[in-house]
Amino acid sequence: MVAGLVVTLAVPRTLDGAAVAAAPAEATEDPYPDVVPLATTPTPRWTVSMSDIDVPADTQDTKSRRPAVLAANTSIVVGGPRQVTETALMAFDAKTGKKKWPKVSDFRAEECVFSRDGRLACIRRGADRATSEIGFIDAGSGQVTGTRTIAGGENPTGPALVSAGKGFLVTTKQFVHKDAHYALTLTWFSSDGSRTWEHKPPPGFDDPALSEAGNVVAVRDFGRRVQVYALDSGDLVYDSTEDLKNTPSRISSPLVEVAPVRTGFAVSIRGDAKTVTVYDSKGTRRGVIEGVVLAFMPQGSEGDLIPVEGTDDDHQRTLGVASTVTFEVVAATPSRDSVIREQILGERFLVGLRSGRDEDWLDFDTQSPTRTRSIAAGPTVLLAFDGTRGFFADRAGSNSGVPYLFACDLASGRQVWEIGNAGGEEREYEFVGPYLMHTRSGDAGQATISRLGA
Numbered sequence: 001m002v003a004g005l006v007v008t009l010a011v012p013r014t015l016d017g018a019a020v021a022a023a024p025a026e027a028t029e030d031p032y033p034d035v036v037p038l039a040t041t042p043t044p045r046w047t048v049s050m051s052d053i054d055v056p057a058d059t060q061d062t063k064s065r066r067p068a069v070l071a072a073n074t075s076i077v078v079g080g081p082r083q084v085t086e087t088a089l090m091a092f093d094a095k096t097g098k099k100k101w102p103k104v105s106d107f108r109a110e111e112c113v114f115s116r117d118g119r120l121a122c123i124r125r126g127a128d129r130a131t132s133e134i135g136f137i138d139a140g141s142g143q144v145t146g147t148r149t150i151a152g153g154e155n156p157t158g159p160a161l162v163s164a165g166k167g168f169l170v171t172t173k174q175f176v177h178k179d180a181h182y183a184l185t186l187t188w189f190s191s192d193g194s195r196t197w198e199h200k201p202p203p204g205f206d207d208p209a210l211s212e213a214g215n216v217v218a219v220r221d222f223g224r225r226v227q228v229y230a231l232d233s234g235d236l237v238y239d240s241t242e243d244l245k246n247t248p249s250r251i252s253s254p255l256v257e258v259a260p261v262r263t264g265f266a267v268s269i270r271g272d273a274k275t276v277t278v279y280d281s282k283g284t285r286r287g288v289i290e291g292v293v294l295a296f297m298p299q300g301s302e303g304d305l306i307p308v309e310g311t312d313d314d315h316q317r318t319l320g321v322a323s324t325v326t327f328e329v330v331a332a333t334p335s336r337d338s339v340i341r342e343q344i345l346g347e348r349f350l351v352g353l354r355s356g357r358d359e360d361w362l363d364f365d366t367q368s369p370t371r372t373r374s375i376a377a378g379p380t381v382l383l384a385f386d387g388t389r390g391f392f393a394d395r396a397g398s399n400s401g402v403p404y405l406f407a408c409d410l411a412s413g414r415q416v417w418e419i420g421n422a423g424g425e426e427r428e429y430e431f432v433g434p435y436l437m438h439t440r441s442g443d444a445g446q447a448t449i450s451r452l453g454a
Helices: 241-245
Strands: 004-008 043-049 064-072 076-083 090-093 111-114 120-125 131-137 144-151 160-163 167-176 181-190 196-199 206-211 216-220 226-230 236-239 255-261 264-270 275-279 285-290 292-294 305-311 317-323 329-334 338-345 348-355 358-365 368-377 380-385 389-394 404-409 415-420 429-432 435-440 448-453
Touching: 064 120, 064 429, 064 435, 064 448, 076 435, 076 448, 111 160, 120 160, 131 167, 144 167, 144 181, 167 206, 181 206, 181 216, 216 255, 216 264, 226 255, 241 264, 255 292, 255 305, 264 292, 305 329, 305 338, 305 348, 317 338, 317 348, 338 380
Parallel strands: 004 358, 064 111, 206 255, 275 292
Antiparallel strands: 004 348, 043 448, 064 076, 076 090, 111 120, 120 131, 131 144, 160 167, 167 181, 181 196, 206 216, 216 226, 226 236, 255 264, 264 275, 275 285, 292 305, 305 317, 317 329, 338 348, 348 358, 358 368, 380 389, 389 404, 404 415, 429 435, 435 448
16 A cells, blocks of 8 residues: 655745855745645636747748747746747746737747846757856846856756756756766856856765755765755855764765755764754754654755654654754654655645555645545656645656646645646646646647646
C-alpha cells in the first residue's frame, strides 16, 4: 500500500566579473498561494492570436507558429510565437490581453523571468553554443536596456535562469572529463544588469537551492559537502568542510544536507548524532534542532519550516517538519515507504511515497494522526498551489506544458475539476507566474495564447 501525508502547518514554500556588494535584499513574505485561485474549471479570460503579432521578416516559417509563454507577473504576460528554441517576445496586459509593447522585442529568448522588483531578463544560447547571452528588457516598452555574455557550458538543457531577489541567477554546467563530473558556474546579476558576481564551486556540486527572503543560495555535492553564498553579494557564508572534519562519526562518509529558508539556512550532517544546525543569512549559528536530520535534498523555502526525518520510540523512521525559529519539530508521523517528493506549501506539507510500484498522495491531519485520505492517485507531479487546491498532472508532463491536469482540495482530498485531454499529444497547459496559460499551435490564424481563470 502507498502512503503519503499532508500536514497542516504554519508558513513556508519551495534555482562576469568580481564580486560586488549590493544592498541587502528585503525580507519577503511567503509567496504562496503562488497562483490565482482556481476554484472551478478554468475558462479563457482572454485569447490572443499569433497572427496579430508582427514577427520580423527573417523569422523562419512565419506561417506555422508554436506559441510560448515565458514569464508573467500580476501586470504583464510575456510570450509569442516560437521558432525552434527561441521566442519572439510580445507583452500582454495580464487582465485584458491587450498588447503592451509597440512591436516584438529585438531580443529572441529561450527563457525569461521577472525579478522581485518587477524587472525582466531573458536568456538565449549564443550562435557558437559555447556562450549564452542574457538580455535586460524594459517591461513597459520591450526595449533592450543591456546585454551580457557568459560562458554557455555543456548542459544539454541549456543555461537555467531564475529570479533571485532583486536580481537573476544563471546556472551553467561544463563537463570535466578528468573528474567525470559537471562543473557548475553560478552567475548573479542585479535586476538592471549593472552588478554581478560569479562562483565556480568544485566539480561535483549541483542542484542550486535558494531563498530570496533569506538572501542565500546553496549548492551541494550529492550529500558529501555543501556551500552557501549570500545571494546579493556572492560572499561564501558557509562551507561544510570544517564541520565534517570536526564531526565524530563511525560513518566514513556522513551525508550532508542544506535547506535555505527565510531566516537563513539549516544544515544537517548524518553521522551518529541526529541534529540540524540553524544559521542566519551571514552564516552565524543560531541554534540546533535535536533528534532529526534534514530530508534528502530539500528545496529552498521562503518560510521558516524545513522537512525533517527522525526516529520514533519504536525505532521506526518518522517524517515531519521543524521550525527554524523555535528549533522544535512541529509535526511528525511514522512511515516505512520510500519518499519520492516533499513539498512545503504555505500552511501545508505534502509528501508523496512509493510502496513497491504504487505511488500516491494522502492527506494527514495533525489533529487526528491516524486519519489519512487519498488526495491523488498514480504517479503525479504537483504543478502549483492556490492556497486551497493543488494542481496535479501525470509525471510524464511538467510545468513546461501538459495536455491534462486536475485540481484537488488538499483538506478534503476531493477532486474539484479537471481540464484537457488525458490522452492528448500536445502539451498545452502550463502555469507561468500567477496564471494558468493555454497555448494552441497551428497556422498563424489558429495559433493562440489564452490566460485562464475560474
